[in-house]
Every structure is written in C-alpha cells, then in structure tokens.
Amino acid sequence: MDEKSFKDSPDSKTRREFLKIAGTVSLIYSIPHKSGQNKEDSTIKRARYYRKLPDKKVQCLLCPWQCVVREGQKGHCQVRRNxxxxxxxxxxxxxxxxxxxxxxxxxxxxxxxxxxxxxxASVGCNVDCKFCQNWEIARRGLKDVPFAKLTPEYIIKYAKISGCRSIAFTYNEPTISTEFNYDVAALAKENNIHSVVISNGFINKKPLQDLAKVIDAYKVDLKAFDQSYYTNIVHGELKPVLDTIVNLKSEGVWTEIVYLTVPTLNDDPLKIKAMARWIKNEVGPDVPVHFSRFYPRYKLKNLPPTPVATVERLRNTALDVGLNFVYIGNVPGHKGENTYCPNCGKPVIRRIGFEVIENRLKNGKCPYCGNKLPGFWEG
Ligand code: SF4
Known part of the structure; x- marks a missing residue:
C-alpha cells in the first residue's frame, strides 16, 4: 500500500501523527491499550518449533532451554503456552x-x-539479566505490559512512511517472538526493507537458520566469556551463545558483538583476551566488537557506572589480540566510536554517540589506501 492509501485507511494514524510519535519522541514509545486490540487470543499463533510428548506435554525447540511444558502451562519465557x-x-x-x-x-x-x-518490541525474555536495561517490557508479566496488535503489513507501512531502511527487532528478546518476526522480515524483504535482530544469541540452530533466510544482520550480546557469570548474573548459558555467533558466520548474516562491561563482574582483561582470541579464531578478526559502558539498572543498582578507563583497557586488549574493529559504547565523543582502516590506520567513519558526523568510505573502501572494509554498506 502506498503512503496515500496508508494515510487514508480508517484505522491508521495520519503521517503527521505517526511522525510525531515515531520520529521525534526520544524514548521508547509504549502503545496504550485500545479497546478491542488487547485481547490475548488475538495474538495466539501455533508455535513453529516444538514436538509433542506423551500425556499432552510438549517440548519447545526454539531456544536451548528446550522446556518441557505440561498442558495448560507456559514455558520458561512465559510467552508460549501448551x-x-x-x-x-x-x-x-x-x-x-x-x-x-x-x-x-x-x-x-x-x-x-x-x-x-x-x-x-514485544514482551518477555528467555534469560534474566540482573542489569536488564528494558526490564519494564522484558521482565514484567504478559498482562502487565500494554500492547497493540499489529500485523506485518502495518509494520512495513510504518517503516516506509518513516523512511526507515530496516526493521529492528529489539528492546526485549526477539527470539521468543520468532514466528511474528519471521513473517515481518519476509514481508520486509519483498518490500526492499532490511531486517536486523538485536539478541542475546540464546536460540537453537534450526530457528536461527530459518531466520537467516530473511534477516540481514544480527547483533549478539556476548555478556561474558565465563559460564559462572552467565549462571549468576544472566541466568543463561554461554556455550549456545558462542554457537550462535559461529552459526551466523556460516549462514552469512552480518554480525556485530556487544559486550556490556560491568565493573568488577566481567571486566577481567585476561578473560577479554581469551574472548578476543576465540572471536579471531572462530569467526575472524573483522567482526566488530563493542565494549559498552554499564549504567546501574534493575537489580544491579549497587554498582557504579563503568569507568571509561576500563572500557578503554578492554578495547586495547582486544585490539592487541588482533581484532580489527573494536569500539567503545556509551561514551559519546570518544575516539573509540570511530572506524579506522585496519590497513592504513586512518579514520574513515567518525561518530559522536549515535550520529555519524563523517563517512569517507567510497563503495565500502578506504579513500586513503583503497582497502575494502567488511560490512553491509549497500542495500
Ligand atoms: S523459547 Fe521459551 S518456552 Fe521455548 S525453550 Fe526457550 S524459554 Fe522455553
């Protein structure tokens, strides 16, 4: 549907109303309940990844928990029901x-x-990080989070009218709403809009392979290179996340890794050195890695924000191991936000926070030495 027909459709917002909401509001916009739109049964859809077990039990095959769920019960993520x-x-x-x-x-x-x-965003998560940045939608119960029922067609229309080049599945964990996300991404592809996933990487191989057919890029939160941190702080497992990073490489999905650096809990340079070596050996030195500063949130309000010197030290450690693109996050204006050509060392993209202030790449190549930089530079 073109912009005019979207504008004219009786159950939609006008372009002006929409842009007011989507383009200028600086916080996540939570959609209020609307009469007739918040019936739970309107958002129920048969799960794609499960198997039936005796006594009307099922086993979910979407994420590594592989929950066995009795009739009438929900899985660990609380958004799937038998x-x-x-x-x-x-x-x-x-x-x-x-x-x-x-x-x-x-x-x-x-x-x-x-x-x-x-x-x-949807609702819920399959892990329970103590530092969750979006706990209001990721950790509250299904009935406590306001929502609207939107179709893939609506999402595409909204993306088009706001001039977006991509759809991002983000804020809460997208894995647990994979059926909807797949349908949106498939329709986006038909409309020449890209799709990206922002995920904890805790997903099984088969659903990931299916998603890879319609998803262009994946950001994986690698929360530590340490199972005890995953056990105590994330309430998850490290190994499946590492498998996801390797599988994304095999599937040819552009991948970037974010490492939220929490002071005293996951800022040991020796572990970062081991992680950087693993990344270099398993998926190569060109995968961008972002060391982000932590700010106190949710159940980790007792810790201070990460000192800038800490993320600088970890960035230098990863660069010393031989990773080519290591960034610093949540420190606007830091030189670690820029992209440097690994061949000649010159800055080719300069950023301040989320804004690109200069992009000198020409067809993905360094303008100084002609080196081709890895990335998804064109549509
Ligand atoms: S997606 Fe949810 S129900 Fe399925 S295995 Fe993971 S936590 Fe369990």
Whole structure:
C-alpha cells in the first residue's frame, strides 16, 4: 500500500501523527491499550518449533532451554503456552513499543550507516539479566505490559512512511517472538526493507537458520566469556551463545558483538583476551566488537557506572589480540566510536554517540589506501 492509501485507511494514524510519535519522541514509545486490540487470543499463533510428548506435554525447540511444558502451562519465557497438547506463541503481533532509531543505536556500525531502523518490541525474555536495561517490557508479566496488535503489513507501512531502511527487532528478546518476526522480515524483504535482530544469541540452530533466510544482520550480546557469570548474573548459558555467533558466520548474516562491561563482574582483561582470541579464531578478526559502558539498572543498582578507563583497557586488549574493529559504547565523543582502516590506520567513519558526523568510505573502501572494509554498506 502506498503512503496515500496508508494515510487514508480508517484505522491508521495520519503521517503527521505517526511522525510525531515515531520520529521525534526520544524514548521508547509504549502503545496504550485500545479497546478491542488487547485481547490475548488475538495474538495466539501455533508455535513453529516444538514436538509433542506423551500425556499432552510438549517440548519447545526454539531456544536451548528446550522446556518441557505440561498442558495448560507456559514455558520458561512465559510467552508460549501448551493448549490441549499443542504449543502456541502468545505474542504474535503483540507489539509493546515502537520507535524510529538510528541504526548506530542498536548498535550496528558496519550496517547501512546513518540510516534509520523501525524498531519494534514485544514482551518477555528467555534469560534474566540482573542489569536488564528494558526490564519494564522484558521482565514484567504478559498482562502487565500494554500492547497493540499489529500485523506485518502495518509494520512495513510504518517503516516506509518513516523512511526507515530496516526493521529492528529489539528492546526485549526477539527470539521468543520468532514466528511474528519471521513473517515481518519476509514481508520486509519483498518490500526492499532490511531486517536486523538485536539478541542475546540464546536460540537453537534450526530457528536461527530459518531466520537467516530473511534477516540481514544480527547483533549478539556476548555478556561474558565465563559460564559462572552467565549462571549468576544472566541466568543463561554461554556455550549456545558462542554457537550462535559461529552459526551466523556460516549462514552469512552480518554480525556485530556487544559486550556490556560491568565493573568488577566481567571486566577481567585476561578473560577479554581469551574472548578476543576465540572471536579471531572462530569467526575472524573483522567482526566488530563493542565494549559498552554499564549504567546501574534493575537489580544491579549497587554498582557504579563503568569507568571509561576500563572500557578503554578492554578495547586495547582486544585490539592487541588482533581484532580489527573494536569500539567503545556509551561514551559519546570518544575516539573509540570511530572506524579506522585496519590497513592504513586512518579514520574513515567518525561518530559522536549515535550520529555519524563523517563517512569517507567510497563503495565500502578506504579513500586513503583503497582497502575494502567488511560490512553491509549497500542495500
Ligand atoms: S523459547 Fe521459551 S518456552 Fe521455548 S525453550 Fe526457550 S524459554 Fe522455553
């Protein structure tokens, strides 16, 4: 549908109203309940990844928990339910927030720089990080988070009207709403809009392979290179996340890694050295790695923000190991936000926060030495 027909459709916002919401509001916009739009059964859809077990139990095969769920019960993520021995997603089209974000905010630094991503969220998560930045939608119960029921067609229309080059599945964990995200991304592809996922990487191989057919880029939060941190702080598992990073490489999906650096808990340079070596050996030195500063949030309010010197030290450690693109996040104006050509060392993209202030790449090549930089520079 073109812009005019979208504008004219009776159940939609006008372009002006939409841009007011999506383009200028600086916080995530939570969609209020609307009469007739918040019935839970309207967001129920048969799950794609599960198997039936005796006694009307099912086993979910979407993420590494592989929950075995009795009739009438929900899985660990609380957004999938066994109904009479069949398994269902409860969040199909259940959109709790949407917003137009610069792609650099995701963060993607090697994916269509300076473009906007139409960013949508659902509800819930399959892990429970003590520092969760979006706990209001990721950790609250399904019934406590306002939402609107949106179709893939609506998402595409909203993305088009706001001039976005991509759809971003973000804010809460996209893995657990994979049925809806797949349908949105497939439709986006038909409309020449890209799709990106911002994820904890805790997903099984088969659903990831299916998603890879319609997703262009994946940002994986590698939260530590240490199972005890995953056990105590994330309530998850490290190994499946590492597998996801390797599988994304095999599937040819552009991948960037974010490492949220929490003071005293995951800032040991020796572990960072081991992680950087693993990345270099398993997926190569060109995968961008972002060391982000932590700010106290959710259940980790007792810790201070990460000192800038700490993320600088970890960045230098990863560069010394031989990673080519190591960034610093949440320190606007820091030189570690820029992209440097690994061949000649000159800055080729300069950033301040989420804004690109200069991009000197020509067809993805360094203008000084002609070196081709890895990334997704064109649509
Ligand atoms: S997606 Fe949810 S229900 Fe399925 S295995 Fe993971 S936590 Fe369990």
């Amino acid at each position: 109904i009479h021995g069949k398994y269902y997603s409860l969040v199909y089209g259940r959109v709790s927030a949407y917003h137009v974000d610069p792609i650099e905010k995701k963060p993607f630094f090697h994916f269509l720089p300076s473009t906007n991503a139409f960013s949508i």
